[in-house]
Amino acid sequence: MTRILVTGTQGQVARALSERGGEIVALGRPELDLAADADFTPLFAPLAPDLIVNAAAYTAVDKAESEPDLAFAVNERGAGRVAKAAAALGVPVIQLSTDYVFAGGLDRPLVETDPTGPAGVYAASKLAGERAVAAATADHVILRTAWVYAPYGANFLRTMLRLASTRDEIGVVADQFGAPTSALDIAEAVLRVAEAMRADPGKRGVYHFAAAGGPVSWADFAEEIFRQSAARGGPAARVKRIATSDYPTPAKRPAWSLLDCGKFRQGFQWTPPDWHDGVATVMDRLAEGGKWA
Ligand SMILES: NC(=O)c1ccc[n+]([C@@H]2O[C@H](COP(=O)([O-])OP(=O)(O)OC[C@H]3O[C@@H](n4cnc5c(N)ncnc54)[C@H](OP(=O)(O)O)[C@@H]3O)[C@@H](O)[C@H]2O)c1
Secondary structure, eight states, rough: OOEEEEEEESSSSHHHHHOOOEEEEEEOOTOHHHHHHHHOHHGGGGGOOOOEEEEEOOTTTTHHHHOOOHHIIIIIIHHHHHHHHHHHHHHHHEEEGGGGGOOOOSSSOOOTTTOOOOHHHHHHHHHHHHHHHHHHHEEEEEEEEOOOEEESSSSSSHHHHHHHHHOOOEEEESSSSSSSHHHHHHHHHHHHHHHHHHHTTTOOOOOOOBSSSSSEEHHHHHHHHHHHHHHHOOOOOOEEEEEESSSSSSSSSOOBOOOOHHHHHHHOOOOOOOHHHHHHHHHHHHHHTOOOO
């Protein structure tokens, strides 16, 4: 069995990995601060990992516009330091990255070799992180994913359910397209990548992993959340489909960031689940817990 060290303890992907059980050790703040100017090797070494997953990141897309130094410290230099420590320990690293590295100008599913063009600070810091990881060790997989949600943590699905408990109608942008991807499915993908990396040194490089069945707009996603929530007796609201220009945010987001996952499917012999199924699994968990947001 592979002993996996995952960074971050409360993050959506870190939690989804941790709850899978097995040989997974999560390390986060205060013990591990990715913004610290430190060598992480002595911190990681006693945990004797076979592989490291860097799931921790500065993920506040809008706040990053006013905190670029912190975003780059965590997402670029921190990711690079995690990868350096992995190299020092002689183990592979899986770096989580984002569909937001793309500019959004193409309207077909995006492949790993498509030109990047991050629109905001968060996206630029994540792309810089990909480069820092690649520079630190060849023994890496960079897994770009998208629009992450889970039964816990800060995410769009939980925000919609919370707002629906106090509002009848919610304005949601209908002109940005991607694929909402459950952290539970990302955890499965990461575990499959980890096993494949252990077995085959050829499985390295950049891969896209996102739920199937897109493109989906945020408004489509919201409508499906409320349809599935209502079916389980949870909160629901009407969705007012609005334009990005009607909902100005500090960070610009790509209008199109649908990831082509063909390389992942072929490389890891697993087809990402449909996004409706991902929503259903998370809704079942919330309904079971009886706490919607
Ligand atoms: N969320 C999305 O929609 C999305 C989309 C595409 C890609 N991704 C990528 O997927 C990965 C996982 O995202 P996620 O949604 O699971 O993230 P998340 O839920 O926002 O959690 C981020 C985690 O990073 C940790 N963290 C932040 N700053 C840190 C620091 N200075 N030192 C150590 N830990 C720090 C947080 O720790 P605390 O618990 O202490 O706050 C938290 O555990 C990230 O690489 C992200 O960029 C996310």
